[in-house]
Amino acid sequence: MKKTLLLLSLVAAPALAGEGKWTPQQVLELDPAWLKAQGLQVPPTRLWDPKRGTGLLAGAVSVNGCTGAFIAETGLVITNHHCVFPILQEHSTPQRDLITQGFLAKGREEELPGQGSRIHVPRSFTDVTKEMYAAVPEGADDLTRQKALERKEKELVAECEKRPATRCRVASFDGGVQFVLSDSVELADVRLVYAPPRGVGEYGGDEDNWTWPRHTGDFSIIRAYSAPDGSAAKYSAQNVPYKAEFFFPLATEGVKPDDFVMVLGYPGTTFRALLAEDMAERQSRFYPRVIDVYGELIRILEEEGEKDPAGKIAVASNLKAMRNRYKNSGGQLAGLKRGRIVQKQRESEAAVVAWAEKRKEHAGALSARAELLSLQAERAKTFEREFLLDTVRGAVKAPGLAVMLARLSQERAKPDLERRPEFMERELPRLADRLEREQKNLFTAADKRMFLALVRRAQGLGAGERIAAIDKYFGRTYAEKEVSAKLDALYANTKVLELSERQKMAGETEAQLRARKDPLLDFGLELSAEVVALEEQRDRRAGANVRLMPQWRRAVMAHAGKPVAPDANSTLRVSFAKVKGYAPRDGALYTPQTTLAGVMEKHTGQAPFAVPEKVAAAAEAKKHGPWVDKRLKDVPVNFLADADTTGGNSGSPTVNGKGQLVGINFDRVWENVANDFGYNPDVARNVNVDVRYVLWLLDQVEDADGLLRELGVRKGPKAQERR
Template sequence: MKKTLLLLSLVAAPALAGEGKWTPQQVLELDPAWLRAQGLQVPPKKLWDPQRGTGLLAGAVNVGGCSGAFIAPSGLVITNHHCAFGVIQEHSTPQRDLITDGFLASKREDELPGKGSRVQVPRSFKDVTKDVLAAVPAGADDLARFKAIERKQKELVAECEKRPATRCQVASFDGGLNYTLVDAVELADVRLVYAPPRAVGEYGGEEDNWMWPRHTGDFAILRAYTAPDGASAPYSDKNVPYKAEFFFPLATEGVKPDDFVMVLGYPGVTWRALLAEEMAERQSRLYPRMRDVFGEAIRILEEEGDKDAAGKIAVASQLKSLHNVHKNAGGQLAGLKRGRIVEKQRESEAAVAAWAQKNGAKWAEAMKAREALLAEQAATGKVFEREFLLGSTGRLARGPALAVTVSRLAAERAKPDLERRPEYMEREMPRLKDRLEREQKNLFLPADKKLLQAFVRRAQALGPDERIAAVDKHFGKTFSEKDVAAKIDAMYAGTKVLTLAERMKMAGETVAQLEARKDPLLAFGLDLAKELTALDDVKDRRQGAAMRLRPEWRKAVLAHAGKPVAPDANGTLRVTFAKVQGYAPRDGALYTPQTTLSGLLAKHTGEEPFDVPEKVSQVAEAKRFGTWMDPRLKDVPVNFLANADTTGGNSGSPTVNGKGQLVGVNFDRVWENVANDFGYNPDVARNVNVDVRYILWTLDQVENADALLRELGVRKGKPTVQETR
């Protein structure tokens, strides 16, 4: 990345302690003396060596949309329980309910493979800004601009992925001001080693989600495997554990208040570079609609799932995801209002504009870009309702979502690979087919029909200029509960989309072959797919405009700042530096930064979501702390807070000390910090971590996972032959 724009004289300053999701390249530009003063005990070059393209940061891995970390040279990866939930659900049945009871592999042969689970290990980062921008033809309109940039990104990725077992992406920074080619090794055989019972991994449930104090053991342990020669390979009983060059040893002494920590991982998306009016649109439209639509879906899934044990397992993963998004939306609304974030952004923009005007013609283009972005935002708001509902199809009823997937796959496969949408390119086929297969575990027809009925009702209530044609064609323009329910019953009775073997056949068929099936659910999916494709083109044009305009405005913002400005999160590897700290969420309340087993037991009611498993409560009540007691607390620490700058995607991130040892696993933010996605507030910016001592106490005193503890290097002795083979 260009140092002049992204780094801007990185000087040591206390304000840097928490704010900023720094790239590996940026870390090397930070003042080493400042980093030492914060508490970093390893040389910065140990974190990332650009010559080798690796370093300690390579111990932090991407785990399918979450983060994770190698914690032993034998391929062991720690992440969150909720990040491994898909694998846990995959192997759960009413007779063997791993979701409820948890799982521990007593030997490696017992470890459970995860369909489609992958681990990506970072290898290198390369600035490709000139290559990407040079691909835009002179005089290109906004749609052509988007298509040219996207095609160049695909070409760079294709060239990068000529290396075996490689996963690449071209990441955009600051709205298209910079582009970086990210190169990673992808490991395709990932197995579940340990998951605690759900009542540990989700202790507190939705009531405690995004809250503090917390007492949640949100962790799980996986293992990555390779072929015997070390090459990445799909699951095979001949595979061997991955040999991790970089991993984070466990710091058995844990942390105490004011300790220095780093959170490493793959934060997904933040929106600090948006204009105030763009933020206001999210506040006034997007988050309220998410609360409404997803809240209804949650009620349906809970009501229907409670009627059937197998159904409850089937909807668990979708329900978990919707709960998280739904509550997050509420936190965003509360945080935007409480922090006056939109108002502060307006003030900040006004300051940049005034500064730019004083500096004359140099920033004239930046001012024009801002005005044009505002005009684009105003136009988008006029079609919000239809676009939101149509775009939500993938989150709601699984039947139509699957029908849409096979329909779009057929349409895209008819194009040359580089002209397809990225998610349907050949490189995505293994993931797509894994998802199509894995969704079978998520199907529960009574709930799915009710979700589709709710979707149809909302679509039929749209205004005349926002109609969803596929809904009007298959269900009519006016809602009648009885008629719609009957049509849905007939649609599901006559479909083969929900039959795994037939669905996998559909994944290889053409549009004509799919149409010839005369399958009612598939026909609905084919029509929805056409509208989604058209909507994608609209969004691509808007994105092309943003790629043209936002970089000019961002240049002014960065120049005006005169200090380090870390780019918005975009799913790439980042590091945030922090201290273990409590906070004061409101007048008269002061939260300490650590919780304990005693606090966990104090919350116990014997009913969800505060029902401590008996095997945990017996050990905790007997105060069998082992060697994991904190001498200051005189108890086993469960969770702790730090002021790290995190967001979604940081779930499962390793939290490490200045020596590079793991002291915890990040899994959440506090409620007051949800709107941190729009701006960092040091008063309430706190992330929530599982303390490593609670993890070790669970494995030691509760599970007696002797072999695993020896493998982790915290118990003397070596694993037996049976345990290692």
């Protein structure tokens, strides 16, 4: 790793077990003797070599917003089933429903390419804090500050990405205490090798989501490809499997209670650094509104999907994501209440305030906190409008595509470094992929009903929160027949929903789009004006936050007098843990492992507890092979650990002290959903697929002989000879 300014000095290492998402460089500051005592059997420098800027941790890769792990030098990556769901949907039809049936490539020539799928392999991390702040003009106001930081970030990324097939980003730690530039190799040829049937990969469905005991095989295997010379390249029939320098061999012996494990990955966002009032806003407004609005949208997708087999496939990916967000919000609310998290944060803040009042060097932290509270109160005034505006363009395909095309035309007219980050030249291939991929997700009947529901809500907003574009096109008061008729006309007379026309629009100027007189495009252009205004307002807030939050966070860390792990920000992290059960409530004690027998006990023959026939046949015949846990006397399916995880850790490799894969992280327990706001060792449990369940399915159910040989589990021809 290149020069990296540590956020804090890692001392008192024994206190770090469980809690904390640590950066690769921070791992090197831990006491090696303590790590060895916990169960680490490789030198910490093998995890990350600061001279080379890489190590075993680089075997954990970013996959489409999830995490994955190389498990063979031939480019094989294991991740979650739900993380490759778009590839399954892309290649599914009512006649060949891969979502339901699953998929196994018998040879490399059968592997399925994933439109827009990307794998990022970490290469280096560089502290750029000084460079970022040096770019801010003296006396800059909040908007100017944010624009200057954004401009510098673009310049740093552009310089970093001069290397071919490179993906870079600048991540902020603790609200701006530190900025780090990450450099990754981007692999754009990603193909599906194996996905279990939906009755395995989603066993238990929404009912079991975020719960324990769990019996879900939430994993899939993909492969990264490169050009014949080893360089990263777009999809081509001439490409060859990517040669991974670091990978995690499969630990066929699995795990047992109290075993040491590490969870590696790219956790997305946590909220532990928020002020108590910000937490309270999420508890009182944000999560209840998600449950309310997304609950209605989910019902619409379910009802419309049941009317049409092709429509059911089209809405599957969106429905899955919405259900997850919906249930997560309920878990957040329950956890915030159960753990008294807002109250505890208020008490914690009060202690820091009392401490800082006695120290002149932290006077700035007190005034910063006061201003942050004032800004929070201002944001609350437009919460409803902002939430609906985000949902209209984010959840409904038609207006979302129209706004995207409008914004693309406006931003492409600017020099690259002056555009919004999401519309820069480096992002255009991804936007093109999305414009094409969304065709597979589009089901007009469902989309129209969702749009209708959100128009109704927007027309109920107060005078200070109106969405002008909706008022203009649909009126200020809700009349279902009139609004429905206008929506029918909007969908019937647009070309935005036709893929070939949409692809043409992506290259047109704003004037050309307006000249089309397309009603949906015109709506998108009207709505985009409000989006632009909101973006500027949020930039101003971001500038204020980066001016104020670092002052407060430095006081918090100084007051703690011990390591304070930074919030998750989608950068590579590692969490140390033990395999553990837990007691969710009085009188209940959960063991940390589940088995194949438990899968069959839940089997009802009806979704979501319908075990696929071939899986049930192997289980009932007790075709366990070598994958039985001698202590459990059965094939293990899932296990718990007390790792500190969050969204983005989906698909994270769970590895043992030797650096071998023992599981694939895919969820948290219900009592731990609010872990995003604070770690509670009593209930902080992540849920993993046991690697032995993976191997049992490949061996005893799928007879995936070639794949098992490639993974080094079964003796035979070399992996390169697999056909």
